[in-house]
Amino acid sequence: DIVxxxxxxxxxxxxxxxxxxxxxxSHSVLYTSNNKNYLAWYQQKPGQPPKLLISWASSRxxxxxxxxxGSGSGTDFTLTISSLQAEDVAVYYCQQYSSPxxxxxxxxxxxxx
Amino acid sequence: QVxxxxxxxxxxxxxxxxxxxCKASGYTFTRYYMYWVRQAPGQGLEWMxxxxxxxxxxxxxxKFQGRVTMTSDTSTSTVYMExxxxxxxxxxxxxxxxxxxxxxxxxxxxxxxxxxVS
Numbered sequence: 030d031i032v033x034x035x036x037x038x039x040x041x042x043x044x045x046x047x048x049x050x051x052x053x054x055s056h057s058v059l060y061t062s063n064n065k066n067y068l069a070w071y072q073q074k075p076g077q078p079p080k081l082l083i084s085w086a087s088s089r090x091x092x093x094x095x096x097x098x099g100s101g102s103g104t105d106f107t108l109t110i111s112s113l114q115a116e117d118v119a120v121y122y123c124q125q126y127s128s129p130x131x132x133x134x135x136x137x138x139x140x141x142x
Numbered sequence: 143q144v145x146x147x148x149x150x151x152x153x154x155x156x157x158x159x160x161x162x163x164c165k166a167s168g169y170t171f172t173r174y175y176m177y178w179v180r181q182a183p184g185q186g187l188e189w190m191x192x193x194x195x196x197x198x199x200x201x202x203x204x205k206f207q208g209r210v211t212m213t214s215d216t217s218t219s220t221v222y223m224e225x226x227x228x229x230x231x232x233x234x235x236x237x238x239x240x241x242x243x244x245x246x247x248x249x250x251x252x253x254x255x256x257x258x259v260s
Contacts, residue, residue, distance in 0.1 A: 030204075069247035071187075078237050078251035079179075079187065090249070122187055126245050130203035131177075133187040 031056050031125050035134035041142040048110040050137045052123035057103045060127065067127035070099055070108045072119045073136075079122060083108065115141060144168040146238050146252035153258045154228050161224040162255045164238030171219035172196045175241050177248055178212065178223050180234040188234075192244065193221060201244075228259045 032055040042048040058067045066086035071079035081090050083099040086106055096111045110117055118141060123134040149163040164176065178190040191202035195214035202210055206225075214221045225232060236255045239248035 067245060073187075078239075078254055079248075080251075081247055081249050084247045124187075124189075124247065126241075126247055129192070129201050130189045130205075132189060133179075136186045 030130055031058070031128055031132055033123055033125060033132050033134035035121075035123060035137050037137060038135070039138040039140070041140045042110075042113045043142045044115065045112050046142075048113050048117070048139055050108045050121050050139070052101075052106040052108070052134050054104045054106075054125050056128070058125045058127040059103050066102050066106070067125055068099075068101070068106050069124045069126060070097075071122045071124065071133075072117075073122065074119045082121075110139075113139075113141070144240075144250045146240065146250055148236075148238060148252040148255045151256040151258070153260065156229055156259055158228050158259075159224060159226040160228060160257050161222055162236055162238075162257070164221045164223075164252050166219045166221070166240070169240075172216060173242070175244055175246075176212075176214070176221045177239045177241060178210075179237045179239055179248075181237070181254075182231070182234040185234075190223075190236075192241075194244070195221060225257075228257075230259050233257065233259045 034053045036051045068086040070083040073079040082093050087099040098109050100107050120136045120138050122136050145167045147165045152160050177192045180188050193200045193212040211224045238252040
């Protein structure tokens with residue numbers, strides 16, 4: 030199985046400041062046949078199911094604010110929130126969907142400083 | 143609009159079985175794979191497996207092989223997941239989630255079903 034790790038476990042950022050969350054996979058999730066990274070980011074708020082933010086490592090879903098961006102390739106990925114808003118307080122998970130089981134990272138809890 | 147509506151909370155004793163449903167609406171049911179993901183209290187997300195509602199093809203995480211069965215009913219646009227031999231560690235919120243294919247992220251999720259084993 031591909032193991033996903035995230036760092037940090039938690040972070041607190043001031044409103045309007047940048048938040049950066051890292052995700053690492055134990056095996057590359059880049060398919061050379063189509064040059065796509067099979068990596069997604071989700072946001073989960075308390076009492077709610079996860080919400081898909083980003084697919085293919087860097088493709089923002091429709092309706093997701095452009096302050097959210099994803100980057101990286103192969104085994105190392107980053108989710109960046111350029112200017113933190115109060116409604117961004119949540120737990121963020123990365124997930125690889127290149128090889129079943131489609132494992133998730135352990136999550137990063139984001140709070141306001 | 144797309145909706146995945148799951149069955150209600152369950153309380154089960156150790157050793158029992160539970161069957162959870164997930165009814166889809168607002169899209170063509172057979173065009174999307176359905177997945178199951180669980181989340182123990184205060185913990186992260188755990189991927190359990192998938193089912194192709196069109197042909198019933200399944201892929202279970204090895205951890206759940208032999209204890210989990212996923213089925214689909216195209217006449218009612220509903221998928222089911224049965225978990226047998228329940229133990230306390232199975233206490234969790236169970237989510238269904240759809241994807242357009244077998245190697246795609248999950249764009250819509252059900253509201254979750256809490257299963258308590260006690």
